[in-house]
Amino acid sequence: MKKFLMMTAVGALTFTGFQAHADQVANRVAPVPAPAEAESKAGLVEIAPVKKEFYEIIIKDHKFSPEEITVPAGEKIKLIIDNQDSTPEEFESHDMNREKIIRGNKKATIYVGPLEPGKYHFFGEFNMDTANGYIIAK
Amino acid sequence: MYGIATVVFREIIEIALVLGIVLAATRGLPKRGLLVSLGLGLGVLGSFIVFLFTDTIADAVDGMGQEVFNACIMFTAVGFLSWTVIWMKRHGRELAQHLNAVGADVVAGRKSLYVIVAVVAVASLREGAEIVLFTYSQSLIGVSVYDIMLGGLIGLAGGVAVGFMLYFGLLKTVKRHLFTVTSWMLIVLTAGMAAQGANFLIQADIIPALYPQMWDTSAFLDGGSFIGETMSVLFGYTPRPTGMELLFYVSVLVAVGAAYKLIGTVKPPKREEQSAPVAAE
Numbered sequence: 001m002k003k004f005l006m007m008t009a010v011g012a013l014t015f016t017g018f019q020a021h022a023d024q025v026a027n028r029v030a031p032v033p034a035p036a037e038a039e040s041k042a043g044l045v046e047i048a049p050v051k052k053e054f055y056e057i058i059i060k061d062h063k064f065s066p067e068e069i070t071v072p073a074g075e076k077i078k079l080i081i082d083n084q085d086s087t088p089e090e091f092e093s094h095d096m097n098r099e100k101i102i103r104g105n106k107k108a109t110i111y112v113g114p115l116e117p118g119k120y121h122f123f124g125e126f127n128m129d130t131a132n133g134y135i136i137a138k
Numbered sequence: 139m140y141g142i143a144t145v146v147f148r149e150i151i152e153i154a155l156v157l158g159i160v161l162a163a164t165r166g167l168p169k170r171g172l173l174v175s176l177g178l179g180l181g182v183l184g185s186f187i188v189f190l191f192t193d194t195i196a197d198a199v200d201g202m203g204q205e206v207f208n209a210c211i212m213f214t215a216v217g218f219l220s221w222t223v224i225w226m227k228r229h230g231r232e233l234a235q236h237l238n239a240v241g242a243d244v245v246a247g248r249k250s251l252y253v254i255v256a257v258v259a260v261a262s263l264r265e266g267a268e269i270v271l272f273t274y275s276q277s278l279i280g281v282s283v284y285d286i287m288l289g290g291l292i293g294l295a296g297g298v299a300v301g302f303m304l305y306f307g308l309l310k311t312v313k314r315h316l317f318t319v320t321s322w323m324l325i326v327l328t329a330g331m332a333a334q335g336a337n338f339l340i341q342a343d344i345i346p347a348l349y350p351q352m353w354d355t356s357a358f359l360d361g362g363s364f365i366g367e368t369m370s371v372l373f374g375y376t377p378r379p380t381g382m383e384l385l386f387y388v389s390v391l392v393a394v395g396a397a398y399k400l401i402g403t404v405k406p407p408k409r410e411e412q413s414a415p416v417a418a419e
Contacts, residue, residue, distance in 0.1 A: 095378070097382055106196070113350060126145065
């Protein structure tokens with residue numbers, strides 16, 4: 001288990017580079033969901049990862065909202081991606097081995113996991129510059 | 139424009155790498171150029187048809203139509219590629235001895251050659267449809283036709299260059315055992331496609347993952363890197379495979395690999411007796 005943790009952490013580091021390293025360390029030391037007050041009101045960000053029926057991620061202006069969601073490790077998770085842009089987007093993640101096209105102004109369901117604890121990157125393949133996010137499994 | 143080129147390039151290399159190996163494996167096959175062109179033409183046509191039916195496909199199977207469709211394409215490709223490998227083993231030596239196209243045509247039986255068309259068409263269909271959808275979405279957000287065309291062409295040229303590098307690289311480096319090497323490459327690639335097909339069904343929650351993460355090699359080779367994506371196409375590399383993917387991978391590898399090893403080559407002199415059983419090696 002420890003080994004898995006280590007490997008996942010190292011994997012996430014390599015993938016996201018130094019910037020994310022700083023983020024992650026900061027998260028470990030003080031897991032404060034500071035930039036997400038607005039979302040936490042809507043119940044989208046949780047400190048204690050209790051499994052929810054589904055997790056909704058909105059795509060608007062080619063960005064994900066929230067850009068980070070915390071989910072319980074070791075559970076299969078149902079993601080609902082709500083694309084509020086008029087253009088299609090491809091939800092993709094190499095870390096979680098997922099890809100699905102979400103049409104403009106449509107929702108789509110994607111199942112991920114069960115995940116080992118760690119930080120998993122996902123992105124919108126059609127707008128890689130702006131559409132990035134992380135799923136954190138705890 | 140460079141963003142467009144990058145996305146198109148990433149989709150095209152997936153097609154180009156498969157085609158690079160298929161072309162190397164079928165070297166010396168009569169009318170190969172025509173068959174591959176026909177396959178590509180059908181693939182492009184199919185990509186537009188798939189694009190037109192994006193909504194229908196997406197809404198099917200309770201919103202999981204895309205995964206089911208992708209899995210079907212993957213499994214179809216697995217079937218055609220396995221067939222190609224085994225067919226080439228049976229007839230390859232024979233073809234090599236009748237290098238003039240007319241003679242080889244007679245030997246092989248032309249109908250069987252159409253499996254090449256199918257392989258190429260299926261290999262280019264899925265990523266092709268994604269390129270059509272992507273470029274369409276770019277036009278929706280107001281990117282000029284000029285930028286889309288130019289970006290698309292740069293991406294296409296880059297992808298095709300990678301495919302040709304693989305093709306000529308194979309021809310140059312493995313001269314004597316080209317056929318054996320490319321056959322095994324196709325078998326491994328086929329196993330990877332089977333695992334990818336299984337993964338689509340896991341994503342749709344249609345089949346279980348069996349075991350969520352067999353291992354994690356993302357620290358050594360990130361799946362999103364250029365090498366990682368190339369390895370993914372060539373060997374089915376994925377940094378965190380599930381038990382089900384591993385099961386599909388190993389099953390196809392063993393089944394097609396065993397068929398390849400066990401099925402004999404048709405002996406060159408007996409031109410008419412193609413169906414005669416030949417002792418295993």
